[in-house]
Amino acid sequence: MINPLILPGILLLISDAGIGSMNIRVKSGSPGIIPCLYDKKHKENRKYWCKGTHWVSCQILAYTNEPGEYSLTDYPAQSIFTVQWKNLKTSDSGYYWCAVEIGGSPDDGYYLNLKVQSAPDVSVASSSVSGHEGGDISVQCLYSSGYQNKVKQWCRYKDKRCYTVGRTDTSQNSSVQIRDDDGGRSFTVLMTGLRRTDSGWYFCSVEDLQVPVQITVTEPKRAFTTIAAAPPTPSEADIDTTQQSTNRNPTSVNKIIYNMTTDSRPETHK
Structure with a gap:
C-alpha cells in the first residue's frame, strides 16, 4: 500500500518499502551508516537523501554515487541504498528522507528522525x-x-x-x-x-x-589436513642406497659385473 503525503506544490508517496517513522540514534563525531529501503521496481531510478521537517522545504543533500558530506551507495539486488557519513554534529539532528526520484510522477520514499548525541x-x-x-x-x-x-x-x-x-x-x-x-x-x-x-x-x-x-x-572456512609422508621400509632404503651408489660410481659397478661374469664361466677341459 502507498500512502500519499500531500504538501503545497509537491506530492511524495510514502511506500511500504520503507520502515516508516524511525527514530535513529547516532554518536556525534563518529562515522556511521544507515540503510534506506525502496521498492524493487525502482532499482534503476536515482536515489537521494533529503533533510527537512516538511517535504515541501526538504533540502536534497546528496544523490547516489556523488561525492559530498554524505555518501550514497545503491545496491539494486537488495533494493537498498546506504547513507554513509564521516562526522556528524549534534546540530545535524533532524528529520531526513530516504527518497527515490521517479520522474513525471510523485517521488517515492519515507522519513526518519535522526538524533545525533554525544552519548546516544x-x-x-x-x-x-x-x-x-x-x-x-x-x-x-x-x-x-x-x-x-x-x-x-x-x-x-x-x-x-x-x-x-x-x-x-x-x-x-x-x-x-x-x-x-x-x-x-x-x-x-x-x-x-x-x-x-x-x-x-x-x-x-x-x-x-x-x-x-x-x-x-x-x-x-575449509579445513586443510597435511598428511606426513611415511618413512621408507628397510628394503626400500637398501634399494635406494644401491641406486645412489650406482649413480655415483658406474665404472666400479661395471667392473664388478664383469668379474662376476668372468668368474662364472665353466671350465673347459682339453
Whole structure:
C-alpha cells in the first residue's frame, strides 16, 4: 500500500518499502551508516537523501554515487541504498528522507528522525558483524539507564520482523536469542546456525528508538589436513642406497659385473 503525503506544490508517496517513522540514534563525531529501503521496481531510478521537517522545504543533500558530506551507495539486488557519513554534529539532528526520484510522477520514499548525541540513548558495540554459514554471531545493543525497563527487540529491515526476549526460530536451521543484562544496561542478540540468507540489515530497538546493524554471513572456512609422508621400509632404503651408489660410481659397478661374469664361466677341459 502507498500512502500519499500531500504538501503545497509537491506530492511524495510514502511506500511500504520503507520502515516508516524511525527514530535513529547516532554518536556525534563518529562515522556511521544507515540503510534506506525502496521498492524493487525502482532499482534503476536515482536515489537521494533529503533533510527537512516538511517535504515541501526538504533540502536534497546528496544523490547516489556523488561525492559530498554524505555518501550514497545503491545496491539494486537488495533494493537498498546506504547513507554513509564521516562526522556528524549534534546540530545535524533532524528529520531526513530516504527518497527515490521517479520522474513525471510523485517521488517515492519515507522519513526518519535522526538524533545525533554525544552519548546516544541506544547504540551498538559494532555496527557491522560477520560470521560463517553454520556458525554463530552475537550483537551487543547498549541503552541508557532511562530505558532499562523498556521493551527490547531485534528486527530485520526487509521484512520488519522483530524478536523480543526469549528464543524464536528464524528458519529451519537458525535461531535468535535475546538476553537482557539489566545491570550492564545492554542486551545481547545471539544468532545461531547462520545461513547465507541471514545476511542483511537489522536494528536494535529499545521502545521507539533504533540503531542499524549490518550482518554478513559468508561461506564456512575449509579445513586443510597435511598428511606426513611415511618413512621408507628397510628394503626400500637398501634399494635406494644401491641406486645412489650406482649413480655415483658406474665404472666400479661395471667392473664388478664383469668379474662376476668372468668368474662364472665353466671350465673347459682339453
